Every structure is written in structure tokens, then in C-alpha cells.
Amino acid sequence: MSPTFESAAEPSASAAMRVVNTVLGLTSTKRHYNSLDWMRAQYLRRAYPSPAPLTRALRRLCTVEELEVDGVRTLTLRPRSASSGRHLIYTHGGTYINELARPHWWIIAALIRATGATVTVPLYRLAPEHSFRETYDYLAAVYRLVLTTTRADDVILAGDSAGGGLAVGQALHFAALGLPQPGHLILFSPWLDVTGTNPAIQQYDRVDPMLAVPGAVEAGKWWAAGEDPKHHLLSPVFALPGALAELPPITLYQGSRDICMADALAFDRVMSDAGCTIAFKRYPGAFHVFVGLPWLRESRAVFADIRQTMPAPKTAER
Template sequence: MSWQSALACWYMRRQFRPETLKPRINVERARALTAKRAWVPRVPKDWQLREVYGATDTPLRGEWVEPVGGARAGADAAVVLYCHGGGYYFCSPRTHRSIVFPLATRAGLPIFSLDYRLAPEHRFPAALDDAVAAYRRLIADGYAPQKIVVAGDSAGGGLALATLLALRDAGDPLPAGCLLFSPWTDLAATGASIRTNDGLDPMFSGPAIALAAKLYLGETPADHPLASPVYADLHGLPPLFILAGSTEVLLDDSRRVADKARAAGVECELEVWKKMPHVWPMFAPFIPEANRALDRAASFVRRVTSAPQHAATQPSSAMSSV
């Protein structure tokens, strides 16, 4: 564990975790704090940021990070559809530029960061409907399914996985793979790490997870498979690559999905990094472990988008601790 990571954990334990100990969630305060604290990286040389928020751009509402003058679609063009985290009720493409920008440049591919509708104004399945519609729009615009990776962190990781399930069940062609950073896959908060890592996680308290879930779920049962993919049948999905920290309260949300995916015959690699905070790649370039994690993620994206279209994959037992 680097001193930079230790410093980030110390900061989050003092500034962020106390907010998750409160008995009620103040949605507007959460949105204001994250918008204020968001570090916005400089657009890399030869890359451009293109904001898409016009009424005619629905369902691709959000931000493109793309090479200047690069091809935007076509049979050989690859792309990442990114779903930001934030408990389904706060954060935005802007707050997550610190993970999207370096992932795009490392992978050498454009990324569309989706601005999906947020709870409690728009409860389940609004975010899922937006993500599915965005994926279908990319297909309609000329991107081949086997050249698309769906990715996300935290709630956005759960949303990315749920998007694959909804597409599979609807008979849509599936993407090349799915990249998940510390995904939130169990809104019922039944994972053992909710309790065992409570106090070890520098960002979240265990009880805060179920509290946040209610904002998104409304009257929807917490074990609905498209809200909590850990309860879904995962057969037929493309390769998955999951990164999680060993002290996260959401660690078992990753472990159980990985176990279920492999049991269903899905290629799945899970890396558990020691003492890393929730979605630590967001701290690039300041934390060395964030840079290394993004290198690993970009390697996965390049591999699956350059491989022959997956037909039947064999389950992978790969799980590493870093």
C-alpha cells in the first residue's frame, strides 16, 4: 500500500465516511459536495471532450472522450460505454472524468460516459432503461457489438452488468466484454463483507448500503435481478473483468458475482487489491495503484475488442490478490 493510497484512505475516513453514518441521506448535499470536490483532469493532447446534452442527442446524453479526428463508428471502430457510480442518486460524467479520461487514453479508444437519470426523481428502472437505450444507439450508429465494452464503477458497475442481462433477455447482440470497478450488485446488502469490513472500509459504513438502495428501488424488491445482478442467472454473458478492494464493504458483491458467472460458464477474472479504497482507480494519477489498475483495465478492453467474436466461453477460475 503506497503512502499516497494511505493518505487518500485517511482523507476519506475523515471527510466521506462520516456522511454515511447519518441515519438519513441528504441527496442535495451529496450532489453538491461531489460536484464541488470533483477534480477535473486536463484533456490529454490529441484527445477531445465533447459534451452531448442536447434534446436531439437522447439517449446518448453525456460526454464523449475521443481522439481528435478519430473515426467515431464503423465495423473496425471500438468504443466503451461507461456508467458512472454514485449510488444511483448522485455524481455525473463530470465527477468521473478522473477515471474515464485515463482509461480512454490507455485503451486508445473513445469512451462515451452516460448521464443516466438519477433517483429519487427517477427510480428503477430509469437508469437501466437509459443504459440499454444508449447501447442500442451505439449499435444503430454503426458500432459492431463485438467492438463495444460496457463498463462502470460502484452503482454504475451494477448498472453495466444489469444492462448486459437486459440486452441478453431481449435478444440483443451482446458486447465484447464488461469491465467493473468495485461493482454494487446486491441492493439487499446481504454480503458478509457488509459486516466484516464495516470499520475497515474508509469510505462507507455497512448500514449505509441498504439505506442508499431504498432511494433507487422505491417499491421494487431489493433482490430484483435487474436491480441486483448478484441474484440473476448470468449464463451467456461476455467476458467480465472485476476489480475490488480487500477492505470494501462491497467486496462480496464482486466475489459472489464472479463465482456465479464462472458457475454459469462465463469467463470472469476478479482481482482483489489489498487495502484499496472503493473505486480507487478514480484517484489516478495521484495513487500508483490507481495507475496500475487502469493499465490492467485497459489491457482487458483492448483484448476483448480485438478478439474474435465470443461464441461459447469457458469459465475462468482466475482470481488474484494484488
């Protein structure tokens, strides 16, 4: 059976969601992702980008510690009050080629309010200048550093889009290294297959107001740097069942107007077949990484769900 999706006019989508879908459809983002000439001209000759600065609201909410891990800038945000003892590692999206943007800070702030967690933000190096292999080495170093202060059970790996794929990839990589598994994964519209070969994608591509398959696949090739795009650290949907079975519980939040929905459905199936715990929560009419606008009704529902469903921490930070 072909997967189903809802249109932006679906009554269960909020009015604000429908408006945002319309506005996004008027921007040039999707057109750019449909043009490989534009992608190559924009990214292969660029000056390396900088991440968006922290918002004032986040600085009021948290203390900020900045350090270098393996030579890469890494930020840790600690709530000034009501800390829960959890530690969340958040990897941002951007098809592995774009830096952390202002909406990512909004997501992180909402997660801190929902969980009381300390959040470490690894500003991993991007393609096409860098590749996935050096990033996974760096992320393992970040994880080891977090484990010096926090039990693995109290660590949450989270991310959006490409960063959601990285969250799954990290858990697979950490298991292969013999490191203890984190307690939970939170995935927002994760990009779980860089190959773009799922035949169901085209149905979502037609209604996605932001992304298109050709540019995403090109970005995935840059990130892979010659490796098979079906490698499990690039496309976790192709991981072996035995590796998937080692993953901690996963909560996946996905909108229906998003090309990533096809692979989220496939990932849900392979996870269930492997006997894993996954809660797959779908939002009709929602665009890619809709939680980046935390004021939307659907986004508020996501963060309320996280607040209610995350297990209590085992211990406070050491």
C-alpha cells in the first residue's frame, strides 16, 4: 500500500500551520534544492559559514560554557534553575551543509524548558569541506566528555533533520565502540536515508514546501565523501537488525508535508521488525522540522509530550 499524506488544507492542521506552509511555498528554498547547478555554485565555492549566535532568551535561561573538543567549538548550556540532572546532546540539521540557524536555538530552548536538561551543542564540521567520518570521531569525544559528569541512562541524543540522522548514527557508532548506550533518542523530522531511493519519497516531494530530493541527495554525497551512501552511519534505515536492536528507546516526531516522512515510515518498520522501542508521532499538514517554530500549536504539543513522557532521570549530574 502506498503511504498516505495530508494536504496543507487538512482540517487537523492548525490555521497557523497552513499559513506557514503557504509562505514556505513562496520562498526559493525548494527551487534551489531542485537545481544541482545552484547547489554546486553555492556550496563548492563558498566561504565557510558561521553558526547563528545564541539568543538573549537562552542566555537568560542558561549559563553558557564554551570549549573545544578535538579542535571543534562545542557549547554546553546549563539551566540556571530547575535542572533535572539529564544531559541532552543536540545535533542540528541543515542537510549536513548548513550551519546551526536561529530556529535551532529556539528548539534547544524549548527542550530545556520541557526537560530541565543541560544541553551540549556540538558545532560539527560541515560538508562539502568535511565528511561524516571526522564528525563521528568528534561526536564520540563529545559523548565521552558528557559521560564524565552524567550516567549514560540520563543522556538523551536529539536532533532535527540531518541532526536527527546523526543522533541515530551516534547511538550505532557508540555501540560499535563499546560505549554505553544513552537513555533515549528524540528525533525531529530526521533524515534517515541520504540515498533518496525510497520510491515513496516522490509522493511527499510533491507536497513538501521546503525541500527537494536532488539537492538533498547531492548534499548526502558530499557528506559521504566517496563512501557508499547506504552505510549505516549515513543512512541508518539500512543498519542491520542486530545493530538496531541495541538502540535505546526512540521518540520520533514527523510532519506529513515532508520528504523525510517516507524514510521515517521505513525506519519505523525496520525498528519494529528488530524488536526495538519506537514511538512514532505524526502531525498532519506539518512541514519539515516544524518544531523550529515553537509557537505553533503542533510544536507546543510536541514539547508538552516530551515533558510528559521522558523518563525520570536516574541520578543528578555527578
